Amino acid sequence: MKRYTVKELAKLAQVSIRTLHHYDGIGLLKPAFRSEKKYRLYGKNELLRLQQILFYKELGLSLKAISEVLDDKNFNHIAALENQRSSLLSEQKRITILLKTIDKTILKLKGKKMITDKELYAGFSKEEVSSMRTKSKKKFGEAEVQRSEKYLKSLSKEAFKQLQNEQSEIFKNLLALSKEDVASEVVQLEISKHYTNTRKFWGTNGTADTQKSDYKGLGKLYTAEESYCQIDGKHYAGLAKFISAAIQHFAKTQL
C-alpha cells in the first residue's frame, strides 16, 4: 500500500504542507497513521478524501461545512450542494446589483468632467507618453498599464489642469533659480516637485519603481526638444539645459 508523506501529498494535491497540518489539527483530514517519529503518513483513502475536500472548498463551502458533509454518511451530499447552489445564486444576484450601482456611480462621477485625449496630452506629447507606456508595459505588464491609463483619463478637468499649473509653476520657479547651482538645495527641491508631478502625469506615482532611467531620459529629451519646457508658450534660452542638468543630478543622488 502506497504511503505519502506530507510533502508528497501536498504536491499531489497542490496544497501547502501547512494546509495539511491545519486539516489534521481540526480533524478534517487525519493521516492514516503516524510513523514512529510522529511523521504523518497518508494512504489512498486520505488522498481521495483530500480531493473531495478541495472540491467542496472550491465551491465555497467552509471547512466546517465540509466536515459535516463528508462525515455524515447518512446525509446526502446533494442537499449540501443544493444549499450551496442557492447561496451562489444569491451572491451572483448581489454582484449583478453591485455592478449596476458601480457603473451608475462611475458615470455620475465622470459626468462632464471626463477629459478628452487632446487635453490629456496637452502637457506631454502623445509620443512621449505613449513611449513611456510601452516601456512600462515591459516592466509591469499590461494590466498595470491599463490601470494607470484609466487613472489618467479619469482625472477630472480640474485635477488635470491643476497638475498642468503645478508643472508650469515649477518651471517658473526653476527659471527664477537658473543662476543657482543645479545641485543647490533650492533647485533640487523644485526638481523633486517636478519628479513627483511628472509621475502623476505618467500615472505611476505611488509605484515602487523609481523610474530612474525614465526620468533621466525625460531630462535629456528636454535638451533635445526644448519646446517641451516652454512656459506659457514662451521659450527661454538655456532653461532646458539647466533643468536637464538638475534632473540628472537629482536622479543620480536621489533615485
Added chain:
Amino acid sequence: MKRYTVKELAKLAQVSIRTLHHYDGIGLLKPAFRSEKKYRLYGKNELLRLQQILFYKELGLSLKAISEVLDDKNFNHIAALENQRSSLLSEQKRITILLKTIDKTILKLKGKKMITDKELYAGFSKEEVSSMRTKSKKKFGEAEVQRSEKYLKSLSKEAFKQLQNEQSEIFKNLLALSKEDVASEVVQLEISKHYTNTRKFWGTNGTADTQKSDYKGLGKLYTAEESYCQIDGKHYAGLAKFISAAIQHFAKTQL
C-alpha cells in the same frame, strides 16, 4: 453644530458601536473630538464620511482600500471603482463556472437514483405529507420547509427503500407484540423507532421541535384510515387501534 455620540451615530448609519470603535482604532473614521471624559463625539462631516465608507464597503472594498481612496484627495475615486468593477466581473464569472460545476455534480449524483414523486409518497399519502408540510411552514417558515423537501427528494432510492423497509419491519414487530400492553417497554421501544423513522419521512428529523401533536395526529389517522398501516398490502384487524394507542402513550410520556 449637531454632535453625535457613538450610539446615535451607530443607529443613524446602521452599524455597531464596535464598528465605530474599530474604525477609530484603524484611523478610518476619527471622531470630530473627544469630550472631557474621552467620549467620542462626531459631527456632520463624520456622518458623511461614514456613509461614503459604507458605500465603498458595500461594493466590496477593504477598509484599507477605502482609507486610501477617501484620504488621497489627489487620487480619483473613479480609478478605485473601475478596479473594483473588474474584480466583481471576474468574481461573477467565477461564480457562473461554479454554478455549472455544481449543477453537473448534482445531476451526476442524482443520476438514476432520484426518486419520483410517486415513490416519494408511496409510503405515506400525498395529502398527509402535504398537510404536514403546510403545518411546518407556519412553524418554521418557507426556507426550512424547502430544505427538508430537498432532503427528502434527494434521498437515493436505496435510502428511501431502506426507510420504507424499516417502517414495514416496525409494523411487523408491533403486530407480533400486539398482545402486549401498549405501555410495555418492548412496544414503546418499537414506537420510538417508528417515531424517529416517521420524522425521517417528514424530513424533520434532527429539528428541535418534537412535533408532539403532529405525531399524535398521525396515530389518530391510523385508526381513521386503517389502510395507512397495512403490512405488505395486507390488513390486520385491530392493529391500527393498537399502534395508535401505543403512539398516544409514547407522545404523552416521551414528547
Added chain:
DNA sequence: TCTTGACTCTTACCTTAGGTCATAGCATAT
C-alpha cells in the same frame, strides 16, 4: 443625596484558513 439603569471607555480574546517564521528532531548522502 444616593442609587439605579443606561451609556461609555479600554482591554482583550475569538472567529477563517491558513502564511510565515523559529526551533528542534530526524533522514540520508557524502
Added chain:
DNA sequence: ATATGCTATGACCTAAGGTAAGAGTCAAGA
C-alpha cells in the same frame, strides 16, 4: 561526521468586527 533536506510543534499574524469583562460616567427618580 557533517551537510542538506525533510519533518514536527508552537507561536504570532491576517480582516472585520463579535462578545464580554471591568470600570468610569451620565441623567433621572426616590
